Amino acid sequence: MKRHRSTIIAAGAVLALTSGSALAAPKCGLNNGTKATGQPIKVGAVVGQTGPDDFSASAKAAKAYFTCVNANGGINGRPIEYLIQDDQWNPEVAGLVAAKLVKDEKVVALVASGSFVEMGVNAKLYAAEDVMSMAAACAVSECFESKNIVSTNEGPLPSSVGAAQWAVTKLGSKNVICIGLNIPSVGQYSCGWTEKYMQSKGLSGSSILMDPASADMNSAVLRAVASGADTVLVNLPAGMAAGFLKVAQEQGIRDNFKWISSTPLYDKAIPGILGDHWAGVMHVNIELTPIEGKGPDATNWREVLDKYGTAQDKRDTFSQSGYLSARFFVDAMLKLDPAKIDRKSVSEAIRAIKNEKSDLLCGPYYVGDGDRHMPNHANMMVQIAKDGFKVVGECTGVDSAYLDPIIAQEKRLGIGK
């Protein structure tokens, strides 16, 4: 009897351990634990990896997810061959690598691209070749004003306006100065619409736009001081934003302003890089939900990266966004006959995506056949704390006239009902 009892206890312990490890294992695609061995499906991504900043977190997360999918049955037996190209923040190179992916490699779609240049250069190519780009780290207006590009992240416009909107409501900001990059469809686009938002509320807004190739942080900080603003909106890629804040810290101007930022500063490594100086002071708008989220997608994203990514892969909003673009793409592909997957059927399947839900997003995700796409336009606010981030603002829809055509499109498609 004693022996039986110990056998039962041992079996129970093994079962508990196995089920525990099964719970910790990421879930991807068919999730059947069988390696996909069929004919590969080529999928591409263009990222700005080398240049003023590394903007490749989205594609790295998507790569980890696709590796996980391939180890778990693939797309009904067919693995995804994921081709990532670096545009080096150079428009000419962006054109070259996109031509290689779309025309030579004949990818069926682009997933989780992240760039400051490629979408502007290649939107026409994607439309001409009718290939869909489910981007994840979009920064330029063309991302949100093109028929064949849909991004899971919001881009700098809703993120900047969302930050300003929160600062006006919660911090009583009256005059916001936006620090951005002098890239027409990035800086002027997002800071410009933030100024319009402030004006629509009878308040003041202005911008300082820096040349990305020779960004002079000292000069930008001094100009911000001279602007007469009461709130500084840092609207720069993470590396540059950290540089700007370091200079502001050296100048000792922290207490003269209220501080807000768009999403790029929401990176797990940032509180450590900035130190305690900005804890409790800097408020960051996040385009997706917090990186420490407990929902199924937030948990799965971290587990996928831990198991199939590398320790160096960033754990930030764009990584979440890349994971989510890849998941929505795989879910759409799994509905197709694997023998009939080509660019045409894939583009149709992507356009048919509607009312997808995720705990990583404030609202539903959809694509549709409109001439522009911005499914994600509600965001949250967090505050930099000593050891991470603290949520200070729940999901809120962005208040901007820019979104009028998007809202009209959602009504037509019956989104969110």
Place this chain on the structure above:
Amino acid sequence: MTNFEISSAKVEATAGLSVRRHVMSAAILGVLILLSAVANGLWLKILTSVAIYTLTAASIALLYRRLGLVSLAQVAMMGIGGWVTLRLAHGTGLPFEMNVLCGGLSAGLVGMVLSYPALRMRGLYLALVTLMAAGGFAVLINVIQFPNGGDGFTGFAVRSVAYMPRPLIAQSDPAYLRYCAGVTALGFLLIRWHETTRPGRAWAMIRRSEACAISAGVNVTLYKVWGLALSGFLAGIAGGLLAGNLQLLDARSFPAGESVLIFALTIVGGAWHWFGAILTAILYRLLPAFLNDIGVNGNAAYIIFGGALIHALMSAPTGLAGQLSDAAMAIRRRLKRGRT
């Protein structure tokens, strides 16, 4: 051998050289046309870039070879040509050729303005003036931006870019490569025509000695201005073609450093031979793209460029083209000797 025999032998040799030059340029054009039919999407784009920057390199080599002038503003000249081309394309709807021609003429005009200091300076000082001009252009273009279909003088609006139409006969990438190769060939003919007529002779005298040129009745001011205007015109045309390639232009493509780099590569490619410009463009655009394509970071090309420049300055003053030309001549001589 009498003087007459020597000069007639020279004439024959020059005629032979000229025939070889035409055969070779026709062969290069033929190869490009062939490649336009078989190259894939990536290589079509790369070869189009090579064709365009060949014209820019030729404009740099023209100034250096004929007048001994160093211009570090040729990529900025391309920017000026591209800006005017885009502005006219969005604002007037004129045919592509007219827009590019106006772009070239505008850059030529700026070249004439730049030639004012060139009348007084040479060497390092002139190079610095042109570099300052290129830096000034980079700052200016970052402020006004390239036209994207907006209204007003700048033609820029905060909105998604409107793409500039390509020429009617060259809508597709292969056709556009052939078009660019054709325009570059015309540019070479224009340079050749200048070199073999009165301006070429005047430039040759100015390069030897301005005092001699003046004493021989050459209008130094006129021909220096002419040379800089022609060089600016060619670079401006290249800028217009570049605008047509992407159907837009971005201010970040025209930093002053690019003008310095392409000048250095013109020395490496060889300013003294007409096909040196082609080698320059291959180094400037094809090599980094090739490295990228095989998985090596394209920036590694800068290391190669540095090594090649040191090599050119130390042991190959006539550049790669000069070395190739010498090698070809040595082989021909050996073959001739073998026949006799």
